[in-house]
Amino acid sequence: MRLQGHILTPEGWCLGQLECDAGRILSITPDASLDPGQSPWLLPGFIDLHVHGGGGLDAMQGGEAAAVLARTHARFGTTSLLVTTMTAAEEDLLEALAAVNRVIERPEPGRAEILGVHLEGPFINPAMLGAQPARARAGTIEAIERYRALAPIRLVTLAPEIEGHRALIEHLRDAGVRVQIGHTCAGFRLCVEALGWGVSGFTHLYNAMTPLHHRSAGAVGAALAHADFCEVIPDLVHVEEGAMHVAMRAIPRLYAVTDATAAAGMPDGQYKLGEHDVYKHSGAVRLANGTLAGSTLTMDQALGNFLSLGDSLARASLRLSTWPADYLGLDDRGRLAPGLRADLVVLDETFALREVYVGGERVPSSADHY
Template sequence: MTETVALKSTRIITPDGCVDGYVIFTNGKIEAVTHNYQGEALDYGDHWLMPGFVDIHVHGWGRGSFAYKGDKNSLVHMSRDLVSSGVTSWLATSGTMPHDFLEYSVKNAAEYISEVTPQAGAEVLGVHMEGPWISPKHLGMQRADCLQAPSVSGFEHFNQLAGGNIRLVTLAPELEGALEMIRHLHAKGITASAGHTDATFDQITAAIEAGLSHFTHAFSAMRGFHHRELGVVGALMYYPDVYAEVAKQSGITIKPQAFDILYRLKGDRRLVLMSDCMGYADFPEGYEFHHYLRQETFRIHNGQLNITAQNGTCQHISPDDWPAISGLEMSFLDSVKNIVDRLENGLVSVARIACHNPAVLAGAEKRKGSLTVGKDADILVLNDDLTLQDVWCRGVKQPLPR
């Protein structure tokens, strides 16, 4: 059955700027962005229409945590809940976890990807493996007891279980075997990213020559900058053609000034926004996690999330309490709100760093990342305060979580 939908607005964000007109899509694919249309349309007035966000680095969100549960139920919850933050497609991001758990996780991701429909919410584009091929010197919140040495065979083992759906790999380029693995990833069209790494500037240079094109959570969990040894941070700033991602813009992960410096260097062309959220409410029963930046400890007890602050006070959150759960971590949309006024072209810039660029790194730029003819109708409707009014995923209007 053919179904054509037209959305009308005076402010549509396209790669060419903001235009007045209609976005027309049929069976979930954009057919036209035009000034001229004579049929029936849903009139959004002066609301913003822009492409949905593509989150290539998200471990969990809302009521799901893929990195810590690894089951299909976690993916179901994340797909449904991510639309509330403006995310319409994403990479299910793992962590440095036990080998058998990673096997279990990527197999579940493959099954979910093969059967999911647009009615399920934000689309899983594939898997981002953050580790286990990382440096013990820059673990961050990763597990030291689950590290593995980089190898092509090790990667292919996981990718076969994932149904060939691994789209991005974070690794430490200085480790033995890493350069060979980077060349392999590059040859297969999979993004290789430097992260949790103690590499020198020269080692990063060799990795870029081998095919490395991205840096995971810039500034965090990597060798810093020194004027005689530029390190990983120096390399990501020095080389103009590599992408660099920054996590949620709360001012905790990185200072606003650090974001501004990186944006001046990378601009709309190579900066990438992502969330790096965890999905605390879906941690396994009994699991305890200390967030060293927030100075809070998260623990699941009898199916309920307990959050203990540094001063000993404890907050108890039910998995059914959506308002509380949705406020546990800064959303993708709230990050956008915190930076949009500092970008060169406002929401047009947002559409590059939060939509187009991550779609490129996920290998999905032919389908995602812009309101362009032939791409999926992943569309956000926002008011002047950038509050979500509607979300469309592959042409299906989504119910927003309550």
């Protein structure tokens, strides 16, 4: 397969030809005959490390939910993702993890590659649930190993202030699992200490954590002062524009996640998020009491929002592709270069999504009706 246009390489933009075969990029070569004004823009495929659902199904529903959400988000440019679970009763969590693993073991065309699981809870603070069900509990090494035996857990969100969680963080660090602070009542000092234990990031910055105040810097202050990597939901609902600018300036590798629910890619209505019923309306998803409950965001919308906040197209691509890949230690994707996976998106002259390729194969996209 050969594509042409403005190609974003690690060295910068190249107007030329990209050739791939057997799922890998073979070459990227300049082509002076191309018209810059009529050529599309080629970026690495988007990588979403926090996605609960899409296409009407939530990961906690088990069955084919993980496959459906992977197909749904591929339509919007996501080529790799972590299926994200919720705090739940033990038996429900075990069933959900086993179901995700069955989908991972049965690859199929037309969907984003599932890299593993982001375990968001149950090891969170019950006083900072957000939209999580009230089933939070302290984590143990025995419990996490039980979960890891069922599915490849790549990332865990937890509250570091819970008794026993320092040992759990150190165990996960040594096992190569990323750990993030989230749904926490921990203050600034404890969060900084936890970074030394092996924590590597913060979950949906600003949301469900102690806020920044000039006399009490909180978890938000710890992230802004000390985080290298950090995820944020750039839907401009979870975090308003001013707070986004603060994070974009303060955190070296602030990257996008959708925290998408079953409502992503679907019309307004009622959907599931774990045990909860959630309601999509006016571009947001909420519990019946009005609490934000995940998002309707897709990664192509995240790209547009970062551009509206002042990022260049190249820098926005770092936030959606390169830095998430770096955070998980993936050296085969997140960039366009010979030898890497042929995961990429094609944008038109307005930077709107037009084509999506996963492993060199074109998948149905949200633009196919144009």
